[in-house]
Amino acid sequence: MATSVKRRRKEQTEYFFDYSLLFVVLFLLGFGLIMIYSASSYCATEDFGDPAHYLKKQLVASILGLIAMIFVANIPYHFWKMFYGVGYIVAAILICLVKTPLGVKSHGATRWIGIPGTGFNLQPAEVAKICVILFLSVMVCKLGKKIKTWGGFFFMVLSPLPIAGLIYVLTKNLSSALIIMGIAVLMVFVASPDYKKFIVMGTAVVAIGSIAVYLMATGVITSFRSDRITAWLNPESDAQDKGFQTLQALYAIGSGGVWGKGLGQSMQKLSFIPESQNDMIFSIICEELGLFGAIAIMLMFILLIWRMTVIANNAPDLFGAMLVVGVIGHIAIQAVLNVAVVTNTIPNTGISLPFISYGGSSVIFLLIEIGLVLSVAKRIQLKEM
């Protein structure tokens, strides 16, 4: 008894809080704000007469996000388990709302819904990502050993498909749909003890993808995406249209060199790269801070993923581990794909850089996810580490 009481007390005093994770997140957030100001101030002055226009909006979102993060971090994560079904349905409904008068159109696609009375817009795709992570984490626990079977596998991969499909069909947001599917595949990969089928399927996907790209590039298949492939393989062939953004980003990255032009010294942000504070912000980082700055940012992301990997590995239960794995998937996939897009390693598709790109919904829900991770971390029994 005595030992048991003593042990409980010890648990209370030595509960785990991952300060390094928090530090990395705060660093990325702060760095992101600086870069958003740097990238957007010129155009913001022109368009709104206020160089800090985007900075202010992002700052408000970041503060809201941090409050939400602290809130979520202090709620035991098991609390959320019961909302997996509700979350799934809410995500689906929110996505559908873009087709109602609440939908906000921008850049030819309706991806936002206006929250009445606040002037803020919400991107349902960001809500959907966290909802899918919660849903699948619960499903992994419910499936138990069935996860090994083909049935379990297909359930895991197909159950988020309606959400991804809605995002793709209703908001024309292919990248968010792909990220959700990527998170699902990653979670089932981690949950399932099997290797063989993932290796086989991974190889198959890579092979089919390569063949498709080859056929599109040679003009055998022409789809509405094939000009994107052409623009990817040779951005200079279509410098004025499809290859424009990519080429401008390459100019920015290339002209940065090893040490960069210095913070604030980007030329490409002077409306050469349209809305450089958004998806293409990494190219401005490269231009201003050089290869040195780019590597530093990538190291920060690796550190972030590393901290979350440690938390996932030490999570008190499978549900907690899967939640963290989902968040790892979300952040890592977006970060890698964003850099890959900006450097024209893969075809251009709109993916924002987590914590750094401008976007309120994105940063708020990312911080909520970090809150979840911190909440999982809190339950880690230090003795077992």
Added chain:
Amino acid sequence: MNKHAHRKKITITFFLFVLMFLVVLVRLVYLMVWRSDYYSQKATQLHERERNIKAARGRILDRNGTVLADNKTVCTVSVIYNQIEEPETVIEMLSRELELSREFVEKRVKKYSSMERIKSNVEKETGDRIREYDMAGVKVDEDYKRYYPYDTLASKVLGFTGGDNQGILGLEVKYEEYLKGVPGQILTMTDAKGVEVEREGERRLEPIAGKDLYISLDRNIQAYSEQLARQAMATKEADGVSIIAMNPQNGEIYAMVNVPEFNLNDPFLLPEGIETEGLTEQQKQDVLNGIWRNGCINDTYEPGSTFKIITAAAGLEEGVVTPSSSFSCPGFIIVDDRKIRCHKTTGHGAEDFVHATMNSCNPVFITVGLRLGVDKYYQYFEQLGLKQKTGIDLPGEAATIMHKKENMGNVELATVSFGQSFQITPIQLLTTAASIINGGNRITPHFGVKVVDSGDGTETILEYPVQTGIVSAETSALMREILEKVVSEGGGKNGQVEGYRIGGKTATSQTLPRGSGKYISSFVGFAPADDPQIIAIAIIRHPKGVYYGGQIAAPVIRQLFENILPYLGIKEYNQE
């Protein structure tokens, strides 16, 4: 067990992502290290707006250092679309100051471009006035415009330049590479809309001025020759008068006149008296091309009797005739079935070769030509350089129009012998005559003497080929003697200059078609006859009234020599 399995997978996941980061990192290193220069350059091209600064064009100076072609500061007025605040005021001001139509200015002011040129070569005072309005978006850049201090002087030799200061005619074209220099640039960084980015400042690439060209032309001789030519043209109501004065020893040209000359500072002005109404642009251009034409070089003519210098030299060189060879002229000669008349229809009677030359007796020269035969004559024609161009440093030299050797019979040979049935340029005739009397060295007529870099003073001496021995020194000496006799006692009497030994030959040739009553009168003269320092030709096209070269062209050269021989420091023979 299950728990450990997923822990392993989580670790694998981490390393998978690290691997993916490494892949994009490799790509980043490639872009930012290997491709950095390429993309930096591309980006700079995208960001910089260039404004050219014209280089000062090299001047053209005569043999005494008198500037014949200079630069004056003018302004280029442009507008920058993005910086214009009050377009209407700008349009109004520019159209008023630049005397341009409102529509013309409006179209340019309202055109969306980074920089639009409204007018170049604006007078400096006008440019200064526009600058004083200090209107946003209006740029006044100073540059240079070609300026010719003597307006019409040697217009067809010097030529002029176009709006971008590029040579269009004459020496301005020929020496373009020396004269033009390297334009500079003002590079300004701009954003995507073309607005200047102030923090980046301006980058200037200074222009490199063109090099000065020193030519052999003498402004005074040229001016005096032009005066004589204008007088001759007026008194003889001729269509045109050409005069060339050259140093027969090295081919340096002192003067080249083709009246009427045109104003180099306004070369596109059509002369008064030409109906410009109803002319198409092409027709106007044709008129201008006619005005700009340098007849001494661009046009060929039948030289007539002056060509007897060549026939005589060939005959003497080949030995088919000597000065004392005797001939008889009955007033005509029969060649094959053709009867060719002498200009003196009653005949010159018995005469030796020297007197035949003094009399310009056609039958004698036909006889000399026939003695040489087609093959030999043709050989001399080529040996003396008549088949090639002279190589003068002016553009558009016309080639000789001559019978093909295989088509040449005795009749053709006979007519060529006294300078008909073929055509050469005046410069060709003068150069060949000069080469015969200078000791037999075929010189290249030229203007360009040296090119001087006004910056560091380095000089490039221009050199020209000389072909020695086209006739022997003896033949050359004989020719000088005979041609001196032509002036002192023969048909060239009007070319005599008091106190000087002058050699020369006259010519009067009827222009085609024969019987039109139109003539070209000419005279080639040189002095001093024993050691020629100057040779000159005067050609009067289509004179009215008296048309004999000896009577109207020879006096032109006489007047020229009377004035320029003392000027050139050539002493009278009795003062030596």
